[in-house]
Amino acid sequence: MTEVAIGNPAPDFVLPGDGGREIRLADLRGRIVVLFFYPKNDTSGCTAEAIDFTALKPEFDALGAVVLGMSPDTPKSHDKFKAKHALTIDLVSDQEKIALHDYGVWVEKSMYGRKYMGVERTTFLIDAEGNVAEIWRKVKVAGHAQAVLEAARKLRLAS
Template sequence: MSVSIGQPVEDFSAEATGGQPFTLSEQRGKQVVIYFYPKDSTPGCTTEGGDFRDNSEAFAAANTVVVGVSRDGIKSHENFKAKQGFPFELISDRDEAVCRQFDVIKLKKMYGKEHLGVERSTFLIDAEGKLAREWRGVKVPGHVEEVLAEAQALNG
């Protein structure tokens, strides 16, 4: 089961920061950016989250909700969110259900060893719940600006 452009994204509900689960279907009528990242408080993930934070008003103006997803636990997420001042929620995907739904668990190499990890990826879902755009194997510099431009164009 994976997502594809132009198709409805299957509903999911997952544990998130802020004390409430995040449920995709509850976002209907708004666009949703779901960004997957490898790990809380690492340099690339902190930069990417900061870029989403710094553009949060522009996303809100484009009727777009932003949510981050990694396999870290809620306590780690709450600390990361508070420390970085993120105005959006982070989903804890310990069982990798959301990661598998979006097919972002990939074989990665670190220090010569292979392991399964989260491939940095972003998905833009339109106000009707259909996948409008996807970015896989994301490089952080300039990425959030590109996602924002797509969200604004889609909302226009």
């Protein structure tokens, strides 16, 4: 597997999305894609991140950009999460952890000395040709969605 790096093609996926839809990255060619990976629905950091991206969705829409949040939660869990927090962004379910592995975000983590596997909060900005334009690893939620929006604006201007 090729490491996901800036300038490389973003790994394609076909996975279940919220609302019973199927989401395929290749179907979004021609649009800027914000793909943010998060550990779990309804946890404090993940909720704040999803709410921040939802708040900025009109600005992403104005750029012709689509925002996708991905976690290993079930599609049903995504539907409940969206309804509970009035989220308007699209959520993708990767229960088999295929895309999580392809993007290198399913990693060994450690908490209180205990090691476990989990999602490293990471965001990929993908250009209209399907190539990775920017990567944010080990994301800190505060201000992150705004920083991604600024990078998407610059990417749009450059194209």
